Amino acid sequence: MDREKVVEVQGLHAAFDDTTVLSDISFAAYKGEITVILGGSGSGKTTLLKHLLGLYHIVQGRASVLGKDLSGLREVEQVELYHQMGVFYQSGALLNSLSVAENVALPLAQHTRLPRELIDDIVMMKLGLVNMTHAFHLYPSQLSGGMLKRVALARAIVMDPPLLFCDEPGAGLDPVMLESLDALILNLKNMLGMSIVMVTHDVSSILRVADRIVFLDSGRVALEGDLDTALKSDHPAVKGFFGVLKHEHIRQIQG
Amino acid sequence: MTNNKKKHHPTSFRAQGIVCHLDGNTLHVSGKLSFDEAAGFVRWTLKTVRPLRPERLILELSGLEYIDSAGVMALAYLQNKLGKKKIKTELTGGSESINEKTKLFSPGQRAERPRSYRPGAFEYAGYRLHLFFSSYLMGFLILAANISYWGLVDLFNKRSRRKGEFVNQAVLIGANAALIVVFLSFVIGYVIALHSAGQLRVFGANIFVVDLVVISYMSQMGPLITAILVAGRSGSSIAAEIATMQVTSELDALKTMGLNPNRFVVVPKLYACMLTMPFLIVLANVSGITGGAMAAWVYLDISPGIFINRMEHVLQAKDLYTGLVKSQVFAGLIVLTGSFYGFRVEKGAEGVGKVTTTAVVVAITLVILADSILGVIFY
Structure with missing residues (x-):
């Protein structure tokens, strides 16, 4: 059965002056799932998020949120779309x-x-x-x-909102607070069926909440799949990141 | 129902996704109860049920397919409102998912705002007076002392000065203000001479327009106009810059790096303002007197040659010194006031706006007060 896509990005490119930030980005986030966008500093996570939020104009490629194509969206339509999504900013x-x-x-x-x-x-x-x-x-x-x-x-x-975007929700929180925030986010998904797209670095958060992972490396999608796929990936950047995660995972199991 | 209907209200309600039907003391709710429907549903139900004054109202939810937090809260709000009118309410027939949502969004206790203590008029006046002396005046004097100390120390300590910062600030505070100072001084000088011309002509004292323009500009108008413009332009910018640094913790970062924010941020601005202010005042004087000379030529037939000749007799060295002293006092007051309010910022972006406005108003007030005091001293 085809799952309903809440976010769909196809061939998205973004550049500032002569610097390419996003290159041929394609991925999807599905209804009722938590999709985590991962990547190192400068990998283009924030730029991607700002494109999805309609804060950056799409020059090349396609992105749709809740079935609405963001390119050429009129202001009224954009506002209507904003009514259906919540945004949780890193700084609050x-x-x-x-x-x-x-x-x-x-x-x-x-x-x-x-x-x-x-x-x-x-x-x-x-x-x-x-x-x-x-x-x-x-x-x-x-x-x-x-x-x-x-x-x-x-x-x-x-x-x-049926769709919630979270930008680094755990940044600056202690582990106890982070765990309770993750529990809350899981509750929103499980109880309300909210779809969540989250940008985070925190490995413990990823373990707790991620249904699907989109890994960005140098402005490209290095991996798209579930946690197991990510753990088994041979991509050097993904392997490097999840080397830490595996260790954390093992410690959690031992703990 | 205990009462007969006095007013006729429709017993059905249909809006967007919701359909309600009142049958005796049972309200059948079906469809969708979300943010879009909640307001209409609450208003219609209260308007319809209250006049009927039933002992109890059954909210029958078997037809309800979807509910969100606004819907759950709307039901709780209705129960509360009707309860106050002694109408008991009961929820029945909700599906499992509806009941789950009702539990999830159970209304919290409405928290009471903590009561703040309200002092009497005398107590309040005393408190404000105490605050003025202990916080504002003392704070201002302490800051002035600190900045003066570091200003003097850094004059002889080249290493501690940030390279290029003085020139940068001198351009921002002085050079960039030159054009507006020249333009406004010229216009004001012209207008002063123009308005005096009519009166002086009546008494045949045309030539005294030179005395009027030169003395007023050299000792009062030039320094004052310049100081007001610099306070508005650079005083606000100093307050906003320091306040933003405070809000974004940049000042804390400087402190934890072992740097004194007064020395690092304020002292270069003080040097720049004190050095450029006399030049700006000279520009204002020249420009204002030129404006006055032009008006005298046009309206009183006093040629530029006669104007300059008379000016040589009127101009005194004291007027130049007065302008110089005033420039230094005004520069100090503008930088100190901007910094003082910048450091006192509270509550983020809104606070930055507030302290910036206050800094400009206080700086202009202090400049006018200082000008009056110096005017009396150098009379």
Whole structure:
């Protein structure tokens, strides 16, 4: 049976001035799965993510998100697409002038006609999912790095988007916090059937959450497949990366 | 139902993906209850059920195919709202997936905002006064002392100065401001002479327009216009730059590298401002007086030759020194105020905007106050 594709990229090229960043990128992410985009620094992960988010214009190749071709998408259509996806930024990207609750409520207040009290209830419930109800009145400058991330996740999922993009969600978190964040992301997938596209380096996260891996090396897809395929790959860059992962894996099994 | 209907409300509701039908005290909900339908569903149900005042309302969900977090919260919101009107609600018939979602999105306790202490008017006034002296004034003086100390030390310590930074700042603060200073001074000089011309002509005192323009420009207008322009242009830029460095932890990085941010960031700006300000003031004076001379020529028939001849009698060395002293005081105040507010930034991007505005307003205020004080001293 054909699985439904939530993201499909075909022959995507990207270059800044004379430097090619992405070259002939093709891969797909499927509904209800967590697709992890991996790669070393400068491999083009962030550029790829920005193309998928519609922040960079596609010059060559094709990319579609939730069945919509991103090339030539009108502004109204792009906004409609944004309603159906959540984005969890590495830095949190919360608005500093708004409190935690106001940050999370922002998409609801702007895109729905729900009564104010109901919006507050939804905000508190979403903050409850990430264990941040106690901080609803605080401002981003008063939060720690881990708290910022949790609030950012609450904001990303506040509209129950079918597709969630995560940019380095675990960066800067301690292992306990990272594990709970991974559990939360898994919950979103399992309970809500959310499809997730995640850029991460963290090997323990990959072990815990990845259904599918897209490995980028020097702007090209070095590997696309599940974790087992990645572990068995002979590609030098993939082998180098997963050499660490295997060791970690073994330690986890031993632990 | 306990009450008869007083108003007629439709017993069915259909919008987007949802269909609701009120049958006695049972509300059949079918289709989809998501962000798109929740607002309409809640409004219709409250409007329809409240006037009927049933003792209980059964929300029958067997026809409900999809629900999201907004739908679950809408149901909880309804139960809460109707409960306040003494109408008991009951959810029945939901499929397994609907019940799972209802459990997953169980509403949390609505947290109460912690109550902040509100001081009385006197207490507040005292607190602000204390804050002004202990935080603002003391902070400003400490920063001034620190920057002055490092400014003096680095004058004789070539190694500690960043190569090229002084020239870079001198171009940014001084050279780049020259054109606007010249242009505005010329226009203001012209307008001052123009407005004076009418009055002076009445008394046959045309020639005194030279005294008016030269004295006012050399001792007051030139330094003041220059300082206000530099405060607006470079004072804001200094505050914004330092505030951004603070927000992005660049200042912390400097400290942990063993570098003094005052010495590293502020002192080069202070040197640049103090060195370029006198030149800018001279440019402003020349330009303003030229503007005045042009107006005198056009409206009072005072030729440039006569203007220059009279100017030689009016101009005093004291006016030049006054301008020089003022330039140094103003330069110090502008750089100090910009840095002081830059270092005090709070709350990210919004804070940067706030401190930048405050820095400009305070710098201009201080410059005008200092100008008045120096004006009295050098009178």
